[in-house]
Amino acid sequence: MPGRSTRPLDFETRQIHAGAVVDSETRSRVTPIYQTAAYVFDSFDDGEERFAGRSAYRAYSRNENPTNAVAGRRIADLEGGVDGIVVASGQAAIASALSALAANGDHILATRSLYEGTREMFRGVLARQGIEFEYVPDDADDAEWASRIRPNTKAVYTETLPNPLGQVVDIERIGRLAHEAGVPLVVDNTVPTPYLWRPIEDGADIVIHSTSKWLSGHASVIGGAIVDAGRFDWAAQAGRFPQLAAAPRPGVPSFVERYGEGAYLAYVRSVIVLEYGPTVPPTSSFLLLHGIETLSVRMDRHVASAQTVAEWLEARPEVAEVHYPGLPSNPFHARAQRYLPAGAGSIVSIELAGGREAARRFIDALELISPMTHIGDVRTLAIHLGSTIHAKLTPEEQAEAGIGPGLIRLSIGLESVRDILDDLDRGLVAAGGADGA
Numbered sequence: 481m482p483g484r485s486t487r488p489l490d491f492e493t494r495q496i497h498a499g500a501v502v503d504s505e506t507r508s509r510v511t512p513i514y515q516t517a518a519y520v521f522d523s524f525d526d527g528e529e530r531f532a533g534r535s536a537y538r539a540y541s542r543n544e545n546p547t548n549a550v551a552g553r554r555i556a557d558l559e560g561g562v563d564g565i566v567v568a569s570g571q572a573a574i575a576s577a578l579s580a581l582a583a584n585g586d587h588i589l590a591t592r593s594l595y596e597g598t599r600e601m602f603r604g605v606l607a608r609q610g611i612e613f614e615y616v617p618d619d620a621d622d623a624e625w626a627s628r629i630r631p632n633t634k635a636v637y638t639e640t641l642p643n644p645l646g647q648v649v650d651i652e653r654i655g656r657l658a659h660e661a662g663v664p665l666v667v668d669n670t671v672p673t674p675y676l677w678r679p680i681e682d683g684a685d686i687v688i689h690s691t692s693k694w695l696s697g698h699a700s701v702i703g704g705a706i707v708d709a710g711r712f713d714w715a716a717q718a719g720r721f722p723q724l725a726a727a728p729r730p731g732v733p734s735f736v737e738r739y740g741e742g743a744y745l746a747y748v749r750s751v752i753v754l755e756y757g758p759t760v761p762p763t764s765s766f767l768l769l770h771g772i773e774t775l776s777v778r779m780d781r782h783v784a785s786a787q788t789v790a791e792w793l794e795a796r797p798e799v800a801e802v803h804y805p806g807l808p809s810n811p812f813h814a815r816a817q818r819y820l821p822a823g824a825g826s827i828v829s830i831e832l833a834g835g836r837e838a839a840r841r842f843i844d845a846l847e848l849i850s851p852m853t854h855i856g857d858v859r860t861l862a863i864h865l866g867s868t869i870h871a872k873l874t875p876e877e878q879a880e881a882g883i884g885p886g887l888i889r890l891s892i893g894l895e896s897v898r899d900i901l902d903d904l905d906r907g908l909v910a911a912g913g914a915d916g917a
């Protein structure tokens with residue numbers, strides 16, 4: 481229509497509307513909870529069409545549910561991907577995304593700084609399935625990266641803003657190095673969310689989320705998401721990815737022939753999620769959608785408060801080190817300014833000068849801040865990592881991962897900053913108490 485704007489909708493608008501369709505029967509404005517296991521076939525032939533994936537309608541909620549579909553489409557839209565799917569948890573998203581690429585005998589190259597639960601899965605269940613994981617420092621030089629990628633390497637895996645230390649990863653460079661070797665880049669973008677960083681714009685091929693965190697924001701659900709950028713040329717790497725680029729049986733088209741740019745996500749949905757069944761309840765997706773609607777508003781406040789808190793902590797004698805890339809003193813600050821101009825996320829980790837005993841006094845003195853294992857909640861959270869998430873590591877392994885004896889991870893919430901600082905002050909006074917550190 482002449483005079484009407486044709487520019488794409490802004491992020492703040494898409495977080496509310498993308499992927500939603502008004503229910504045709506009821507005209508419900510809010511996406512309903514389709515709490516159903518399965519869908520009635522209109523006829524014998526309709527059942528056959530649905531099972532063959534030739535119908536617009538669904539067969540079974542294990543891998544296709546209308547509420548879940550809206551959530552998958554919305555996250556894909558916000559990330560700039562062609563398609564997305566939501567699954568039972570962030571862990572399920574990682575396991576499903578990688579199982580679609582690698583199997584027994586394959587190799588995945590990962591950057592060192594990753595959420596410990598991910599590393600646990602890599603050295604645990606996925607290693608037992610025969611997938612070899614190798615770690616490389618993300619700032620290793622180009623030649624070293626190239627030498628580590630092998631013919632059986634099926635993915636390069638990283639986090640944009642690693643949990644818990646926030647060593648901002650140069651996604652553009654790692655994407656280039658992966659692509660030069662014919663390998664896709666898989667990125668966990670949980671911590672910044674697509675509001676602060678859209679790694680597909682920097683070359684990521686597959687983006688993963690724990691939707692339990694900031695995307696939901698309310699700590700009421702566990703969920704995960706996989707988004708496909710739709711850009712990786714699977715057909716050009718047919719030898720590496722026959723599950724996508726070769727005919728599954730003679731005369732049957734490959735996923736690439738059938739789904740084009742959506743081949744990878746179609747494979748995840750119709751093979752991996754169908755066979756493993758990491759289904760997220762539609763009620764969780766309903767709550768997730770309500771969280772996403774306010775993402776930008778929450779993130780602006782999360783990052784503003786995190787910046788204030790990090791600066792305040794840096795001046796405290798009880799704190800030996802503050803890990804927050806929004807601080808000019810942080811070694812990743814320049815990279816944060818490049819990749820995270822709207823804010824460096826809301827995880828602030830602190831190494832207490834008094835070590836483990838100071839951490840015990842700090843945690844036990846908190847009154848407002850919740851001691852718990854989670855991030856991205858509206859509430860401010862704190863956890864001592866060495867005695868919890870990283871407790872299975874030896875002291876040497878903890879040191880290698882940058883987990884000092886007094887390391888506390890804070891996830892800064894949306895309470896008044898004054899109240900957050902008052903509680904942190906309470907914790908730090910207690911932490912410094914016994915030995916004055």
Ligand SMILES: Cc1ncc(COP(=O)(O)O)c(C=O)c1O
Pocket residue numbers: 569570571572595597598639643668670671689690691692702703704855
């Ligand atoms: C960066 C990151 N990725 C993935 C996960 C796993 O997500 P979930 O707890 O939803 O399985 C977490 C959990 O803390 C995380 O921090």
